[in-house]
Amino acid sequence: MTKQEILDLSFVDARHKLIEIAAFLDRVERAKGEADFRLEAFRSALVELRGTESGMAKRVLLVFSDPTSEPIPAATTKTACGAWPGNKNSLP
């Protein structure tokens, strides 16, 4: 497909999703209390969208990923929260 064809097919949908992200960030800013490592990771991921170098989806996924390589001592939960807490351990 040409760039023009991809824009014709997907631009409105991608625009919609981008505005949803902007509205989500507005909502977080409006809210009371403190954010946590997830918002920090989210903002780091947004940086990856700058520029035109391909592989953005992969780089965004890696921003959210646990970069370590050793198994953890024990699973204390079954769920994933979407961003690696690092040394912060877990959600508040």
Place this chain on the structure above:
Amino acid sequence: MAGQQKLSPVNDMRFIEPHAHMVSRVTDDYRDMAAAGCAAICEPAFWAGFDRSSAQGFYDYFAQITEYEPKRAAKFGMAHFCWLCINPKESENVQLAQEVLAIIPQFLDRPTVLGLGEIGLNKNSRNELKVLEMHIDLAAKHDLLILAHTPHLEDKRKGTQLTIEALKNDRRIKPERVIIDHVEEHTIGMVLDGGFWAGMTLYPGTKCTSSRAVDMIETHGTERLWMNSACDWGDSVPLAIPYTALEMRKRGHSAGIIDRMIYQNPRDFLSQCPKFKLPEFRF
């Protein structure tokens, strides 16, 4: 028109659903999948949404997916196959895992059992890894196909790497007989580079969308790659594969490439198990 392929989604589309948890789905889903062109469904053993209290609970579950679900599928002309294991979410309890692994061999000769799955990791813990290695050993001893789950979200990259290492550490395992599932853009390369098959899971929110799956087909090719819905008791879509076929059509992919991705590739991998036979009936 001469020379033009004429596979239409209504009349000719055929697909295999290689990963669906039909115990969680209603009969209407079987009907809709059959009407959309599904020839066969494969059901990996998974977590029930709660921890089972004993190995006997797994025995009953294995009976359900080897006896009852094939009958539900057969009512709509589809074959139903399954994979057995204790799911990674219940693998922190090594003693329970050992008890479940001990009962699996008595099911392996059943006519619709394809291999072990979905084995793997969830939170990448030491016990999960130990249980994964126990499953790999059982698969090697019985020369079984393997379907490996990979963890969710932030745990996926590390879990995929650990899973690949565990599989590579057992020299009896042939990568071409292993499908590593739930790949995304940051893990598909390491899976394919390792010689394994890769599964893209079309699951809302936490895994892969149709458009991203087609992106990965366009960037990584069609070799050793399949798609599945992994539909279960969560927010999921039993017709995710035909919907992705429509996305491929919109993006100009030929009927032959679509058929390769949604029918021929899963057939080729699964046919490594001699028990995998597709029904004769076609629309």
